[in-house]
Amino acid sequence: MKLSSLSHLRNLTIHTEIFFQYGEDDTDSDDEIFISNFFRYTCKILKTAPSLEQLTIEVFVDLSHFGSRLESVDLSLLGLLIEPSICFHHLDIYMYTGSPHIPVTHAQMRSSLKEQEGLLKLIEQGVLVLHPEEAAPTMSRVYTLRESKPCIIM
Amino acid sequence: MEWMRKTFIRRTGSNPGKNPKDDVVDDQTVEFRVPYDILDHIFSFLKPHRRDLVRCSKAHPIFSQIVERYQFHHIIIKTGFSDFAFSLTPSDLLKHLTETPRIVNFVTILQIDFDSTSYREIPIEHTLSEIASLMPRFPLLECIILSTRASFPDSLNDLPQSFRKALEDCLRLPTLQEVHFGNISFRLSMLDNHANINYLSLSRPPEFEPEYLETSYPQIKSLAFEGFKYYHRGDCFATWAKRHVTQLQSLKYDLSCHKMISYVLDVCSDTLENLYICITRNPREFKLSSHNSLC
Numbered sequence: 001m002k003l004s005s006l007s008h009l010r011n012l013t014i015h016t017e018i019f020f021q022y023g024e025d026d027t028d029s030d031d032e033i034f035i036s037n038f039f040r041y042t043c044k045i046l047k048t049a050p051s052l053e054q055l056t057i058e059v060f061v062d063l064s065h066f067g068s069r070l071e072s073v074d075l076s077l078l079g080l081l082i083e084p085s086i087c088f089h090h091l092d093i094y095m096y097t098g099s100p101h102i103p104v105t106h107a108q109m110r111s112s113l114k115e116q117e118g119l120l121k122l123i124e125q126g127v128l129v130l131h132p133e134e135a136a137p138t139m140s141r142v143y144t145l146r147e148s149k150p151c152i153i154m
Numbered sequence: 155m156e157w158m159r160k161t162f163i164r165r166t167g168s169n170p171g172k173n174p175k176d177d178v179v180d181d182q183t184v185e186f187r188v189p190y191d192i193l194d195h196i197f198s199f200l201k202p203h204r205r206d207l208v209r210c211s212k213a214h215p216i217f218s219q220i221v222e223r224y225q226f227h228h229i230i231i232k233t234g235f236s237d238f239a240f241s242l243t244p245s246d247l248l249k250h251l252t253e254t255p256r257i258v259n260f261v262t263i264l265q266i267d268f269d270s271t272s273y274r275e276i277p278i279e280h281t282l283s284e285i286a287s288l289m290p291r292f293p294l295l296e297c298i299i300l301s302t303r304a305s306f307p308d309s310l311n312d313l314p315q316s317f318r319k320a321l322e323d324c325l326r327l328p329t330l331q332e333v334h335f336g337n338i339s340f341r342l343s344m345l346d347n348h349a350n351i352n353y354l355s356l357s358r359p360p361e362f363e364p365e366y367l368e369t370s371y372p373q374i375k376s377l378a379f380e381g382f383k384y385y386h387r388g389d390c391f392a393t394w395a396k397r398h399v400t401q402l403q404s405l406k407y408d409l410s411c412h413k414m415i416s417y418v419l420d421v422c423s424d425t426l427e428n429l430y431i432c433i434t435r436n437p438r439e440f441k442l443s444s445h446n447s448l449c
Contacts, residue, residue, distance in 0.1 A: 005423040013430040038433060045431070100205070135202075139376050139404045139430055140297070140332055140353060 003049040012049060012088075013056040013136055014042050020068040039077035046086045055081075055088040058136040059095040063102055070102060076114035082122070091122065094131040103133040190220065197221050204228075204240050223260035226250075229292075231285050233278045234269025237303060241267055244284035251291060261292045264324070265299035268306055268338065279314050286320035294329050302336035302357070309339040309361065325351065335360070337381060342369075349373045355406070357381040359391035370398045378406035379418065380432065392417030401425055408432035 003009060016038050042057070061073055078093070095104045095112075109130045113119045122128035197220055200206045207225045211218040230241040242250070251258060266285060269278070298321070300310075310318065324330065325348050332353040333345070342360040345351060346369055355378035377399060392414050395402075402422035407415065409432070419426075 003419070003429070005419065006426050006429065007423070008425060008427050009429055011428040013428075015430070015432045041433065139378065139406055139428065 011054040012052050015058040017060040019062045020065045039080050043080045051087040053089050056092045056136050061097050063097050073112050075112040076116050079116040082118040091128045094134050094136040096133045106132045193220050226257045226260040228263035229261050230265040232267045233281045236267045258291050263297040268302045282314050282317040286316040289320040295327050297332040299334040306338040372401045374399050376404040380408045396421045404428040406430035
């Protein structure tokens with residue numbers, strides 16, 4: 001997929017959903033592969049995009065699986081986005097569980113960045129803004145209801 | 155809400171001997187000093203959070219009146235089983251409308267959630283006729299959503315005539331801007347001559363009618379494709395869209411459409427400003443897609 005033909009593209013939002021799939025030995029390797037693939041794929045898309053005014057990454061974390069832990073979400077691979085070939089003026093990251101009992105907090109989001117220096121510097125500069133337990137703005141001006149998503153059984 | 159509750163108690167003066175909650179819920183003599191407009195503005199932020207709005211409405215009669223228009227701005231009518239927590243049967247909705255007729259003016263989003271799982275076992279014609287009789291009551295609709303949990307077995311054209319007529323009347327409302335079709339087949343000509351509809355979202359390609367193939371839709375500024383299946387002829391639709399949706403500014407798609415992505419992007423290469431990509435509802439699907447793309 002190449003975005004280079006979209007010369008007027010200004011705003012790009014990429015949404016993903018993290019599900020926890022545990023193998024028989026209770027490892028979370030599938031999840032790690034998934035999030036790793038997501039960021040690499042996103043990076044590959046972004047390298048083909050023109051200079052963006054706004055890049056938005058939205059992550060829904062599904063905690064419906066027994067034993068799912070918000071703390072195990074690793075967003076440090078966002079560091080891949082800080083490459084000279086990827087141009088954006090502003091980056092917003094939205095992460096939410098949709099669960100009133102286990103909401104994402106700012107501290108958790110920051111912790112999930114794993115002290116990536118480049119990302120922390122972007123936060124200080126105001127280029128990167130974290131939005132805990134918020135959904136990104138949608139294309140729709142009127143349809144904004146957020147319902148709990150039905151559990152997907154793997 | 156906790157902040158609001160504290161502010162409310164502080165401003166109205168709580169009795170130290172009483173449970174603070176009692177001050178809020180059952181004291182009809184409290185002096186209410188927070189201006190209505192301020193509270194209204196605060197509650198407006200809860201619009202997407204139905205559960206919180208319901209809690210607020212139960213906290214105090216005054217809150218109940220204020221949140222009413224946010225609580226009912228999006229109504230979901232179900233035809234049977236529904237995943238949506240706050241969906242109503244037609245008779246429940248009728249009861250609400252009878253008890254509080256003013257809420258018809260608050261409804262801007264009307265969603266009909268089709269229970270495709272029970273469609274074959276329990277006919278929904280009667281339910282749809284009931285829904286059809288309720289639809290004309292909402293004069294200020296901005297958005298119509300026909301949602302399905304799974305693939306709906308029939309075309310919209312096979313549903314009761316009264317329902318189709320009511321839907322077509324709703325599409326003619328001057329306030330209507332957005333139409334979201336779930337996995338339900340419909341004829342594209344339904345959108346003809348509705349210059350106000352600027353956002354169309356689809357979970358399967360619409361039906362083409364030869365006599366309407368030349369119709370263009372410059373009014374559609376936003377298009378969303380989600381949940382297409384491998385057997386849907388998405389490439390045909392994208393080719394059609396490239397010719398006839400000429401002013402697209404926003405596009406949303408998920409990787410279920412990855413086979414037609416190049417067609418999709420061609421649709422709007424000259425005009426597109428906003429792109430929304432969903433990766434993905436199913437990790438297995440993403441892995442396949444990403445591995446293919448990364449190779």
